Amino acid sequence: MTIQQAISIRKSIRTYKDEPISEELKSELKKYIENAGVPFDTKQRFILIDTDITDKKVKLGTYGVISGAKTFICAAVEPEERYEENLGYAFEKIILHATSLGLGTCWLGGTFNKSGFSEVAGLKENEIMPVVSPVGYTGEKRSLIDRALVMGAGSKNRKNWSELFFNKNFDTPLNKDEAGCFKDALEMVRLAPSASNKQPWRIVKDGNTFHFFLRRTTGYRGLIGFDIQRLDIGIAMCHFEAVINEQGLKGAWIDGKSEFKNVKGLEYIISFKIAD
Numbered sequence: 553m554t555i556q557q558a559i560s561i562r563k564s565i566r567t568y569k570d571e572p573i574s575e576e577l578k579s580e581l582k583k584y585i586e587n588a589g590v591p592f593d594t595k596q597r598f599i600l601i602d603t604d605i606t607d608k609k610v611k612l613g614t615y616g617v618i619s620g621a622k623t624f625i626c627a628a629v630e631p632e633e634r635y636e637e638n639l640g641y642a643f644e645k646i647i648l649h650a651t652s653l654g655l656g657t658c659w660l661g662g663t664f665n666k667s668g669f670s671e672v673a674g675l676k677e678n679e680i681m682p683v684v685s686p687v688g689y690t691g692e693k694r695s696l697i698d699r700a701l702v703m704g705a706g707s708k709n710r711k712n713w714s715e716l717f718f719n720k721n722f723d724t725p726l727n728k729d730e731a732g733c734f735k736d737a738l739e740m741v742r743l744a745p746s747a748s749n750k751q752p753w754r755i756v757k758d759g760n761t762f763h764f765f766l767r768r769t770t771g772y773r774g775l776i777g778f779d780i781q782r783l784d785i786g787i788a789m790c791h792f793e794a795v796i797n798e799q800g801l802k803g804a805w806i807d808g809k810s811e812f813k814n815v816k817g818l819e820y821i822i823s824f825k826i827a828d
């Protein structure tokens with residue numbers, strides 16, 4: 553399966569078959585998790601935990617959001633500069649790999665019992681666990697709470713190109729023709745998952761350089777103890793670079809912070825420069 557196919561078929565799965573994933577898939581996933589590369593130099597590790605072999609005294613709850621899942625991928629990170637982008641980037645790579653293996657996943661940044669998961673995963677003192685994801689075989693029928701969440705977040709919808717992508721500056725929306733050979737990479741950013749489906753990424757194309765900005769949702773920052781919308785940017789970065797690479801192009805992440813101050817309530821995060 554190509555990256556673009558994985559991105560196109562992925563959606564949040566909250567209802568799972570009551571069946572553990574095969575040892576073969578589990579070991580494949582484990583191998584991948586240990587080597588998921590990231591653009592910045594921060595420390596993160598990912599741990600697979602099985603709910604069945606866990607001491608029953610520890611609660612691995614998801615407030616009823618996830619049903620049937622027997623395995624979870626947990627993210628343990630040391631909070632330092634750029635950890636959010638790196639975490640979003642690496643965790644989404646893992647999610648897409650699980651998708652390509654035929655497994656369902658669902659980013660969970662809020663609806664899980666952090667202390668229970670942290671204990672079972674063996675979180676160290678200097679680490680935090682911002683997100684986890686169930687991983688397993690997709691259930692046949694969505695639960696009621698699953699359907700309500702999909703409806704509430706409008707999860708099936710995505711913003712139009714004109715709201716997300718711009719040409720040279722924020723006054724000029726970028727259309728697909730102008731995007732040229734970068735059309736697919738941008739379209740795959742558009743389809744990305746984000747917390748509450750807020751889709752906070754905005755990208756300005758300037759020749760062969762793409763500037764990534766964050767359009768913050770008011771009142772969202774700090775609501776759950778970490779900057780969740782910067783994870784969304786990491787997810788967008790992952791989709792963009794993975795598709796660019798799949799198309800045989802290369803490039804690098806560069807920090808253009810000195811060039812961009814906050815523009816119209818948008819926060820500059822990072823740029824991607826395509827190699828000549």
Ligand SMILES: Cc1cc2nc3c(=O)[nH]c(=O)nc-3n(C[C@H](O)[C@H](O)[C@H](O)COP(=O)(O)O)c2cc1C
Nearest residue numbers: 563564659660661662663705707745746747748749
């Ligand atoms: C960083 C992040 C955190 C999320 N946290 C939760 C969560 O706590 N509970 C939940 O049910 N869904 C959560 N989601 C899933 C989003 O609601 C979902 O990705 C979005 O609505 C788009 O739907 P889709 O994934 O089916 O395309 C999260 C997604 C992201 C990217």
